[in-house]
Amino acid sequence: MRRTSAAALCAVLLFSVTAVAAVYLNAPTASRAEVTAAAPKIGDKIADFSLPDAMTGTARSLKELSAGKKAVALIFISTQCPVSNAYNGRMAQIASDFGSKGIQVVGINSNRSEMPADITAHAKANNLTFPILKDTGNKIADRLDAQVTPEVYLVKPNGELIFHGPIDDRQQVSDVQHTYLHDALNAVTGGKSIAVTGARAFGCSIKRAPSAS
Amino acid sequence: MMARPRRALAATAIGVILAAAAIAPGFRPMVAANAAPAASAVNVAAIDAAGLKRAVSSRKNKVVVVNFWATWCGACVEEFPSLVALQKKYRAKGMELVTVSFDDTQDLQTKVKPFLNKSGLATGTYINKTGNDLDEAYLRYLEPKLPTDAAVPLPRTYIFARNGKLVKTLVGGQTAANFEKAITAYLK
Secondary structure (H helix, E strand, O other), X not given: OHHHHHHHHHHHHHHHHHHHHHHHHHOOOOOOOOOOOOOOOOOOEOOOOEEEEOOOOOEEEHHHHHOOOOEEEEEEOOOOOHHHHHOHHHHHHHHHHHHOOOEEEEEEEOOOOOOHHHHHHHHHHOOOOOOEEXXXXXXXXXXXXXXXXXXXXXXXXXXXXXXXXXXXXXXXXXXXXXXXXXXXHHHHHOOOOOOOOEOOOEEEEOOOOOOOO | OOHXXXXXXXXXXXXXXXXXXXXXXXXXXXXXXXXXXXXXXXOOEEXXXXXXXXXXXXXXXXXXXXXXXXXXXXXXXXXXXXXXXXXXXXXXXXXXXXXXXXXXXXXXXXXXXXXXXXXXOOOOEEEEOOOOOOOHHHHXXXXXXXXXXXXXXXOEEEEEOOOOOEEEEEEOOOOHHHHHHHHHOOOO
């Protein structure tokens, strides 16, 4: 009996300790300021950066990706966010439609829980053939003040920010009224100025790494 | 002779299983589980910015806490039980929780209602008429100074004082302590 009681006691203690730990581990993180840096404004220069390609691990820089292009569309994306996933087809289409016109689409995944293997599998499953960079520690999301997925920053080869906002204004393709990114890309590739350089992006918040403080 | 070691082994195994269950991602303290209403109990009305304005103003002399959330928003799902617990704790003192889901309206029965039922919240529950598309009218009402190109992540929580004035905006996931401090400041 003693051995059984002792084992039962151990079992209860083990459960209790683990349960308490689980409560703390699962507890929401303290509120952190969502705005982590001064948001770049239209016309500001985005400094060059380098991030590893999620598929290959090879470092890709903004400068290299911009070389010979009219603009680079940096799109913060997620593998799990339903809002971002609602745009997979549209992102693939934009990359396809404008790739030959001098536009480089680049995905950036800054979510702490989405690993390169997840990103690679997700890209293959959704025919996302453009480079997707892994922003470990959300350094570039912080630098650009990116908040949600999907969120777009359109940058000229000299680093100038020329559009910031959503891909369009509705998640259901049939409901879309404003094709913001498409219009901006048409302007850039047509040598015209962009009529609407910014709009509000709405989506899943970027899951940032816990702050050191 | 073998019975005791077997019992000890079984007891240990139960402990390990319980411990594993405890560290599983979905584990949460069962604050509201006992109070969860039946599956059909929760009523979720469709709402827009004008409707929300009416919902807030109709709760006269209450501290109204409006929470924008979605089942697809991890931080929203994490903080939601804290708000429900605070609603239970402070309702008698005048707190009124109003939640607006920004899920796709097609997910109302399959995701939103099951989540709300599990949470134990049965009143003040709404779903955005345009689903997971945010109407600018909400922001003109609640955050008129927000730049028109500023991205809007969820969750967002707005606290209205008893006089109906918007007094606090909380952006991003909050701890229970943060919520309680912010809300009780206006319950006095």
